[in-house]
Amino acid sequence: MFSAFFGNYILNKGLVSAEDLSKVLKNQKETRLKLGVLAINAGFMNAIQVQEIHELQAKMDKRFGELAIEKNYLSKEQLDLILKQQKSEHLILAQALIDENLMSMSTFEKELVEYKSTHSLTDEQFDALKDGNVDIVVNTFLSFEEDHEMSNYYRDYVSLLFKNIIRFIDSDVRIEAAEAISSMQSPYMFTQKITGETQLVTSIVGDSETLITFAGKYADETFTTMDAYAKDSIGEFLNLHNGLFTVNMSNRGIELDLTVQACQENTTLKADKVFYRIPFYLSFGEFDLVIGL
Amino acid sequence: MENEIKILVCDDSMTVRKKLVQSLNTIQPCIVFEADNGNSAVSEYEKNMPDLVLMDIMMPEKDGIEALSEIIEMNPSAKVVMLSSVGTKSNLKKALEVGAVDFLQKPCEEDKLRNLINTYSRKE
Numbered sequence: 001m002f003s004a005f006f007g008n009y010i011l012n013k014g015l016v017s018a019e020d021l022s023k024v025l026k027n028q029k030e031t032r033l034k035l036g037v038l039a040i041n042a043g044f045m046n047a048i049q050v051q052e053i054h055e056l057q058a059k060m061d062k063r064f065g066e067l068a069i070e071k072n073y074l075s076k077e078q079l080d081l082i083l084k085q086q087k088s089e090h091l092i093l094a095q096a097l098i099d100e101n102l103m104s105m106s107t108f109e110k111e112l113v114e115y116k117s118t119h120s121l122t123d124e125q126f127d128a129l130k131d132g133n134v135d136i137v138v139n140t141f142l143s144f145e146e147d148h149e150m151s152n153y154y155r156d157y158v159s160l161l162f163k164n165i166i167r168f169i170d171s172d173v174r175i176e177a178a179e180a181i182s183s184m185q186s187p188y189m190f191t192q193k194i195t196g197e198t199q200l201v202t203s204i205v206g207d208s209e210t211l212i213t214f215a216g217k218y219a220d221e222t223f224t225t226m227d228a229y230a231k232d233s234i235g236e237f238l239n240l241h242n243g244l245f246t247v248n249m250s251n252r253g254i255e256l257d258l259t260v261q262a263c264q265e266n267t268t269l270k271a272d273k274v275f276y277r278i279p280f281y282l283s284f285g286e287f288d289l290v291i292g293l
Numbered sequence: 294m295e296n297e298i299k300i301l302v303c304d305d306s307m308t309v310r311k312k313l314v315q316s317l318n319t320i321q322p323c324i325v326f327e328a329d330n331g332n333s334a335v336s337e338y339e340k341n342m343p344d345l346v347l348m349d350i351m352m353p354e355k356d357g358i359e360a361l362s363e364i365i366e367m368n369p370s371a372k373v374v375m376l377s378s379v380g381t382k383s384n385l386k387k388a389l390e391v392g393a394v395d396f397l398q399k400p401c402e403e404d405k406l407r408n409l410i411n412t413y414s415r416k417e
Contacts, residue, residue, distance in 0.1 A: 168400075218308065219308045219311065219312075220312075228307075229307055229308070232306050232307050232308050233308045235306070236306045236308040236309055239306075239378050240378050240399055240400055242378065243377065243378020243379050243398075243399055244378070246378075246379045247379075247398065255383060256379070257379055258351070258378065258379050260351065260353070
């Protein structure tokens with residue numbers, strides 16, 4: 001998750017090209033986290049100190065941690081902590097960027113600070129992003145109108161969708177801020193209504209190329225056109241997600257039901273009430289979640 | 294072949310049916326029949342008399358609860374497990390009252406499916 005958010009940030013700043021970023025994202029699985037990057041991220045060492053240790057390692061057969069302790073850059077407790085973090089995923093993108101010579105450690109360090117500042121993230125929010133805490137991330141990046149009575153309901157819904165996208169479709173996912181809309185045109189719109197004590201209209205909206213890939217990932221098939229099976233796959237994903245949402249609500253004592261899903265092509269959504277469009281960016285394209293009362 | 298259990302999978306979504314058939318074949322060899330609506334579920338049951346039925350609740354033409362009711366009328370000891378995305382207590386209660394032996398929340402996890410098959414598909 002961190003890779004998707006931070007990767008997009010450095011792409012928009014022109015620090016990497018789309019092609020390089022795509023390559024780095026693909027290489028991430030084979031990337032091994034280096035202790036220097038972890039020490040910078042934890043705030044235990046700065047880039048100059050890490051570079052110094054790397055230069056010492058080139059001259060003598062000693063481990064990074066051993067040298068860092070000798071130089072009093074790390075305590076034993078700090079080393080133990082970053083050794084534990086070595087298997088965590090949130091810095092793999094940074095390590096992959098460094099391995100590909102696309103970003104130096106000092107630039108990485110600077111960009112992390114700027115990213116946090118640009119998005120006005122608290123330490124807790126930034127840690128949540130790095131640790132993949134979806135609920136806090138969704139709260140951070142998603143702002144509905146402050147006084148909107150349905151805000152919490154929408155946030156729960158989007159958090160669950162975010163988790164289900166990671167679980168069933170694509171782990172490289174990020175969202176951007178919700179946009180209030182009253183109309184929208186789209187090549188494909190898959191809609192399902194949640195009925196009961198609280199009513200909600202939910203739609204997955206997007207172009208055919210992205211949604212065909214989306215359908216293929218959910219059904220574990222290769223689709224080339226938006227045929228009946230591909231449409232069924234997207235409709236079933238929406239149904240599954242909404243079903244899990246109704247289970248969560250049922251556990252809170254709110255009984256809800258679902259209508260049959262519908263797929264509309266080349267359609268224009270027009271609503272009397274405000275709908276929200278939340279863009280979801282995946283590794284293979286973008287779709288929108290549209291929700292409203 | 295005679296020892297293979299017969300399972301009827303009823304769901305209007307071909308994505309769900311395909312995923313279920315794949316999982317069932319991974320769990321143990323079985324003969325699977327498919328139905329994509331409640332009417333078809335009842336006629337497939339009558340024709341094949343499966344050991345176990347996995348029945349979606351929300352289906353076109355005739356929903357899963359109606360189909361369950363007709364199957365129980367045909368065979369009171371039929372083993373029908375209801376499937377649903379909507380796991381609300383009211384759905385569960387209604388299905389059990391009509392005669393379902395169990396209820397499985399989608400997505401159908403393989404371990405839960407295996408337990409259900411072990412529990413309900415024994416030849417009597």
